[in-house]
Amino acid sequence: MVDLVNVCPSCGLEEENVMHALCSCFFASHVWSLSQLPIPSFNGRNFKQWVEGWLAEPAITPDTKGRICGFLYDIWTSRNAAVWEGFLPYPQKLLRGSFARWEAWKISFQQHVRNLPFQVAEPIPDPHSAAGVICYVDAGFHGPQHAPSYGFIVYEADGTFMAAANGPLTCSYDPILAEALAMCEALSWLKDNGYTAVTLCSR
Incomplete structure (x- = not known):
């Protein structure tokens, strides 16, 4: 039996769990602060409660929710780089890469929709979006x-x-x-x- 020390590989200071790794770790919290996205406070919440908080918040736009998902992925990828490569990117570099990938994805998806091999009926107005x-x-x-x-x-x-x-x-x-x-x-x-x-x- 091998005893493993459960220490966050990003900060090396605290015990790692999902909420710490993706939100409250020094590295992760610095990324969120620089992003200036309107996210709920981390204090007193576990990861599930925090995610449910911004998913259910109508004032947070779908575009912003997509960006939050992108940052979660990039923070986790950076955490894995710390484990396997002993390297963490600068938070500013992570932000630039995440924003660039999100914009590129939106452009790619819009082109895909325009190239669909069938026509769709014009949707009627909807409470969530005028275009459905x-x-x-x-x-x-x-x-x-x-x-x-x-x-x-x-x-x-x-x-x-x-x-x-x-x-x-x-x-x-x-x-x-x-x-x-x-x-x-x-x-x-x-x-x-x-x-x-x-x-x-x-x-």
């Missing part, structure tokens, strides 16, 4: 038991990420039925969250 939302849905079968599952991702019409979900399905090994049930899951979520103007896409 776009929802991509898919179903699949996984593993030797061909376990059915679904997944969907929701974007604003301009390509801004809004939400995503996945889960198991209950059906036989029938791709057409699985696709139909995946559509039902996506439509149910959209209805429960107040969306009425939706472009639904499935491959």
Whole structure:
């Protein structure tokens, strides 16, 4: 049996957990401070509570929520670099790279939407967006038991990420039925969250 010392590889000062590694570590908190994004305070919250706080905050735009997700990914990637390479980037460099990747992703997605090989109906106004939302849905079968599952991702019409979900399905090994049930899951979520103007896409 080997005793492992659970010390944060980024700061080397405190015990590491998810909230510390991604939010309250000296390195991570410096990144968040420089970002000037409108995030909830870290104090008194665990990671789940903190994430639920900004996801449910209507004053935080979908674009900003996407940027927050990007920073979480980049902070975790930097933490892994500290573990395996003994190196941490400057917070300013992390910020520049994260913002550049987000802008490049939005441009790429907008080009993808314009090049879709089909036409979509003009959506009606919606309380979340005057142009409605776009929802991509898919179903699949996984593993030797061909376990059915679904997944969907929701974007604003301009390509801004809004939400995503996945889960198991209950059906036989029938791709057409699985696709139909995946559509039902996506439509149910959209209805429960107040969306009425939706472009639904499935491959």
